[in-house]
Amino acid sequence: MAQELSRTQSRGLTNGEGAQPARSGRVYRPDTDIYEDSDHIVLVIDMPGVASGDVDVTLERRVLTIRGRVHASRPDTYRSIYTEYGEGDFERAFTLSEDIDEGKIEASHKDGVLTLRLPRAERARTRKIEVKAA
Amino acid sequence: MILTSWDRSGWDPFSEMRRLQSEMNRLFDDSAPSHSFPAVNLWQGRDSVAVTAELPGLSSEDIQLSVTEDTLTIAGERRAAADGEHVSWYRRERPEGRFSRTIELPFRVDPNKVEARFTNGVLEIEMHRPEADLPRRIEIRTS
Numbered sequence: 001m002a003q004e005l006s007r008t009q010s011r012g013l014t015n016g017e018g019a020q021p022a023r024s025g026r027v028y029r030p031d032t033d034i035y036e037d038s039d040h041i042v043l044v045i046d047m048p049g050v051a052s053g054d055v056d057v058t059l060e061r062r063v064l065t066i067r068g069r070v071h072a073s074r075p076d077t078y079r080s081i082y083t084e085y086g087e088g089d090f091e092r093a094f095t096l097s098e099d100i101d102e103g104k105i106e107a108s109h110k111d112g113v114l115t116l117r118l119p120r121a122e123r124a125r126t127r128k129i130e131v132k133a134a
Numbered sequence: 135m136i137l138t139s140w141d142r143s144g145w146d147p148f149s150e151m152r153r154l155q156s157e158m159n160r161l162f163d164d165s166a167p168s169h170s171f172p173a174v175n176l177w178q179g180r181d182s183v184a185v186t187a188e189l190p191g192l193s194s195e196d197i198q199l200s201v202t203e204d205t206l207t208i209a210g211e212r213r214a215a216a217d218g219e220h221v222s223w224y225r226r227e228r229p230e231g232r233f234s235r236t237i238e239l240p241f242r243v244d245p246n247k248v249e250a251r252f253t254n255g256v257l258e259i260e261m262h263r264p265e266a267d268l269p270r271r272i273e274i275r276t277s
Contacts, residue, residue, distance in 0.1 A: 033215045034225040044215040046228055048188040048255040078184055082176035085188055112190035112255020
């Protein structure tokens with residue numbers, strides 16, 4: 001299983017308040033779905049505004065860290081008049097359980113959503129034992 | 135018999151619960167913007183207004199936009215990441231389901247002059263004021 005390691009600020013009507021200051025702005029904790037199907041743990045992570053090239057996934061000693069950089073590009077001619085969500089980078093970390101095959105993690109990114117498929121190690125999968133009729 | 139005597143005395147064991155519930159609802163209503171989907175930001179330009187909305191996982195085909203004189207409606211559906219009986223969930227934070235949100239604009243816009251772009255899950259809609267509403271510069275003649 002993937003267990004959450006640390007928490008950064010949740011998104012919402014923040015105006016950036018309470019979020020951690022970083023590089024040039026704020027760091028937010030992306031909304032994440034985690035589910036398990038027959039042989040994978042799947043993490044689906046919302047990172048609106050992040051391009052595929054700006055997603056960074058690292059794995060170190062069973063800690064999976066996900067980072068996404070947002071490039072806010074607002075023309076100078078526009079000024080903000082109402083704000084419900086803050087623009088900033090995303091970061092979240094999870095600790096993986098021992099039964100994940102770390103070498104075979106697949107990552108894909110589309111429309112601002114990062115999907116990570118973590119295969120369960122062969123030995124950890126439930127094995128079906130056939131009962132032979134005597 | 136006990137029930138009818140409650141009625142007569144006017145004591146309602148659920149009134150406190152209802153009061154608490156309405157207080158809770160009020161609390162949530164106050165923070166309603168953060169629960170509305172999608173979250174939006176508004177930007178004003180010289181003769182235009184832009185709305186940006188966070189809709190990760192969706193693409194232009196999944197969204198219906200409609201613009202009247204001074205409102206913008208964003209509607210669509212966000213499907214669950216997975217479904218089926220063989221799936222077990224550990225965490226489910228991403229909003230899903232049908233949504234429709236109407237945003238009041240700070241001024242009248244021309245419904246024929248709307249541009250929408252969708253990049254990396256962020257929808258950007260740019261709307262312009264009708265030509266007739268633009269502030270006009272009036273020349274002062276010197277006699």
